[in-house]
Amino acid sequence: MTRTEFVAAHSKNGIWQVTVKNTINQQLQTLQAKTLINAAGPWINQVIEDHLGTKSEHKIRLVRGSHIVVKQLFKHNHAYFFQSSDQRIAFAIPYEEDYTLIGTTDQDHPHTPESAAYCPEESQYLMALANEFFKQPITAEDIVWSYSGVRPLFDDGASKAQRTSDLGIDFGHNLSQTEVTWLIQHEFAISAEDILWRRTKLGLKFSQQQYHTLEQWLVQQQGSE
Numbered sequence: 001m002t003r004t005e006f007v008a009a010h011s012k013n014g015i016w017q018v019t020v021k022n023t024i025n026q027q028l029q030t031l032q033a034k035t036l037i038n039a040a041g042p043w044i045n046q047v048i049e050d051h052l053g054t055k056s057e058h059k060i061r062l063v064r065g066s067h068i069v070v071k072q073l074f075k076h077n078h079a080y081f082f083q084s085s086d087q088r089i090a091f092a093i094p095y096e097e098d099y100t101l102i103g104t105t106d107q108d109h110p111h112t113p114e115s116a117a118y119c120p121e122e123s124q125y126l127m128a129l130a131n132e133f134f135k136q137p138i139t140a141e142d143i144v145w146s147y148s149g150v151r152p153l154f155d156d157g158a159s160k161a162q163r164t165s166d167l168g169i170d171f172g173h174n175l176s177q178t179e180v181t182w183l184i185q186h187e188f189a190i191s192a193e194d195i196l197w198r199r200t201k202l203g204l205k206f207s208q209q210q211y212h213t214l215e216q217w218l219v220q221q222q223g224s225e
């Protein structure tokens with residue numbers, strides 16, 4: 001239902017009594033539903049706490065992403081992904097024929113979703129990032145538009161993984177400590193042989209030295225358990 005706000009809900013004999021408000025004429029209406037799905041995106045926590053009046057053990061955290069649009073930097077219709085010097089991933093995408101879209105920043109946003117707004121430091125960051133890669137430098141005068149949004153990410157309380165270095169040791173060929181740990185915990189991997197041949201085919205690419213480093217690390221982990 002468009003232009004309709006979910007206001008509240010309570011369960012009666014296993015059926016949800018749902019109050020919604022028409023945001024044009026402000027009229028309230030009660031609907032019945034067997035199941036409620038909270039699809040409120042960045043407002044998920046608000047719906048749970050303010051509209052359902054309950055608490056959830058699960059939370060989301062909001063991460064702000066800002067973008068800049070500049071005059072076309074390249075003529076073809078392919079996008080670029082860059083790994084910046086601070087180890088983040090960013091992109092430059094052909095945009096509305098005459099422009100290039102560059103994004104994105106990745107800032108924690110511990111405020112309401114509506115308050116997400118682009119700030120000048122973010123354009124500095126994005127310009128510097130693009131200037132690491134493109135021959136034609138971008139300046140503030142080239143920015144024709146900018147916008148921000150927030151992403152709701154599941155908050156598992158773990159540290160953030162924004163950079164490749166957040167994934168721990170790089171054993172080679174993008175096999176990270178985080179991935180190896182996941183294979184041990186969820187796919188019963190115990191040896192380098194398991195990881196490099198049974199779970200991945202990275203054995204094709206690993207040198208003897210890299211194989212040995214991974215095997216030694218696994219032995220150490222088993223010793224520390």
Ligand SMILES: Cc1cc2nc3c(=O)[nH]c(=O)nc-3n(C[C@H](O)[C@H](O)[C@H](O)COP(=O)(O)OP(=O)(O)OC[C@H]3O[C@@H](n4cnc5c(N)ncnc54)[C@H](O)[C@@H]3O)c2cc1C
Binds near residue numbers: 005064
């Ligand atoms: C900067 C940025 C970049 C992104 N990049 C990507 C990407 O590259 N790939 C990707 O897959 N995803 C990306 N996303 C995420 C993508 O936007 C979301 O995954 C997607 O929009 C989520 O859809 P959704 O329906 O869950 O939530 P939303 O699209 O946010 O919809 C939630 C809706 O709930 C409504 N709502 C809230 N409260 C109420 C209420 N009380 N009553 C009624 N309605 C309510 C809101 O008005 C909204 O319309 C990006 C997001 C941002 C901000």
